[in-house]
Amino acid sequence: MNQENFFDIFDRLWAGMGSATTTVLRIAVIVVVAWVATAALQRAIRAFRIRVAARMGDRESAKRAETLGRVFRYLVAVVITLVAGMLVLGEIGISVAPILGAAGVVGLAVGFGAQSLVKDYFTGFFLLLENQISTGDIVKLSGEHAGFVEEVTLRYVRLRDYDGRVHYVPNSQISSVINMTRGFSFAVLDVGVAYRENVDEVMAVMQEVALGMRQDEAFAPRILEDLEMAGVDQWGDSAVVIKCRFKVVAMQQWAVKREYLRRLKNAFDERGIEIPYPHLTVYAGQSKDGGAPVLPVQLQRAAAR
Numbered sequence: 001m002n003q004e005n006f007f008d009i010f011d012r013l014w015a016g017m018g019s020a021t022t023t024v025l026r027i028a029v030i031v032v033v034a035w036v037a038t039a040a041l042q043r044a045i046r047a048f049r050i051r052v053a054a055r056m057g058d059r060e061s062a063k064r065a066e067t068l069g070r071v072f073r074y075l076v077a078v079v080i081t082l083v084a085g086m087l088v089l090g091e092i093g094i095s096v097a098p099i100l101g102a103a104g105v106v107g108l109a110v111g112f113g114a115q116s117l118v119k120d121y122f123t124g125f126f127l128l129l130e131n132q133i134s135t136g137d138i139v140k141l142s143g144e145h146a147g148f149v150e151e152v153t154l155r156y157v158r159l160r161d162y163d164g165r166v167h168y169v170p171n172s173q174i175s176s177v178i179n180m181t182r183g184f185s186f187a188v189l190d191v192g193v194a195y196r197e198n199v200d201e202v203m204a205v206m207q208e209v210a211l212g213m214r215q216d217e218a219f220a221p222r223i224l225e226d227l228e229m230a231g232v233d234q235w236g237d238s239a240v241v242i243k244c245r246f247k248v249v250a251m252q253q254w255a256v257k258r259e260y261l262r263r264l265k266n267a268f269d270e271r272g273i274e275i276p277y278p279h280l281t282v283y284a285g286q287s288k289d290g291g292a293p294v295l296p297v298q299l300q301r302a303a304a305r
Contacts, residue, residue, distance in 0.1 A: 026091050034084035041080070042073045067135050067152050068128060074153070117155075119172035124154035132177045133157060138251060140178040145169050180253075184224060187246040187253040189260065192239030194274035199240060203229055205271055206244060209263045219259060222252040239276045 049069035127133055133152050139159070140146040145167045147159035157174065159167040193202050210227035213219045225247040233243035248256050268275055 023091050027088050030084055030087045030091070034080050038077050038080045041076045045069055045072050045076065067133075070135075070152075071128060071154060116170070116172045120155045120170050123171035123174060124152075124156075127157075127171060127174070127177075128152065128154075133179065136181075137179055138181045140180065141169050142173060142175050181250040183250060185248055185250050185253040187248050187257040187260070189244050189257060190233065191242045191244070191264065192236060192276060193242065193268075194238075194276040195240055197240070197273055199232060199242070201271075202273060203231070203242060205267050205273065206242070206264065209260065209267050210244075210246070213256070213260060213263065219256065222249050222256055224248060238278045 046069060049065050053065045133139055133149055135149055135152055137149045138147065139149055141157065141159070145159055145161075147161035147165075147167060149157060150160050150166075151158040154171070156171060157169045159169065161167065191202075191206065193199075207227060207229065214223055214226065223246055228245050228247070230243040230245070232240060234241045246253070246256050246260070265275070267273075
């Protein structure tokens with residue numbers, strides 16, 4: 001090997017090393033730029049969401065902005081990652097065009113095989129677009145799953161029920177949404193009293209207890225309007241059922257209902273108003289004129305046993 005051949009080989013090796021070094025540097029720059037762009041855009045989306053939420057006067061709009069901000073941050077990360085991946089493949093020398101063509105064919109095949117997954121994303125998009133569900137709501141989905149909404153994504157909704165159990169509900173399975181905390185809520189009560197009680201007196205006591213709650217500093221901010229008395233709703237087997245409701249701040253209907261029932265029980269006890277329990281009255285027989293006497297109390301108790 002002469003000196004000229006040696007220098008030719010060295011030049012080719014040096015050129016190859018220089019080309020590899022340049023490729024590595026370019027790939028590193030692509031990765032760093034992608035990472036910085038993702039972090040910057042996600043931070044900008046978060047800041048924009050906070051600014052928008054601060055300008056919105058209602059809680060519902062703020063929750064919707066938070067949910068949409070989380071989705072947009074996820075989309076930004078996915079898009080930038082895909083673009084950076086294609087650029088890296090181009091630097092390595094792998095042609096992206098055949099990959100994109102094959103991806104189209106594979107995507108078509110996968111689309112047929114993963115229709116439920118595609119439906120998850122489409123349904124999730126419209127759930128967010130129409131603002132049916134937001135983080136922090138209490139909802140019932142498709143009549144089976146109910147609880148506090150912890151997370152809403154394009155693929156699933158995560159709920160936590162009263163027992164602490166977590167439900168992951170795919171968006172494709174959501175056929176109906178019952179949102180129990182949107183705007184305001186109603187605390188609906190069915191109060192049963194004995195047939196012998198004066199219904200007008202009972203409703204007056206119910207109004208009195210409701211007025212006391214409206215004047216209570218702890219519950220006044222939670223109740224938006226005075227008690228709405230619907231009146232006698234039905235004649236039950238052992239009670240006259242009176243229906244009423246409070247218009248309350250969203251998510252406060254359960255606390256208001258429990259406190260009202262507690263106070264109403266005390267008020268009924270003070271006034272001697274009977275809250276009945278199911279019981280059975282036994283007759284010895286029924287004559288045509290309806291004059292058959294009631295069995296003595298001792299016999300009724302024995303029959304009940």
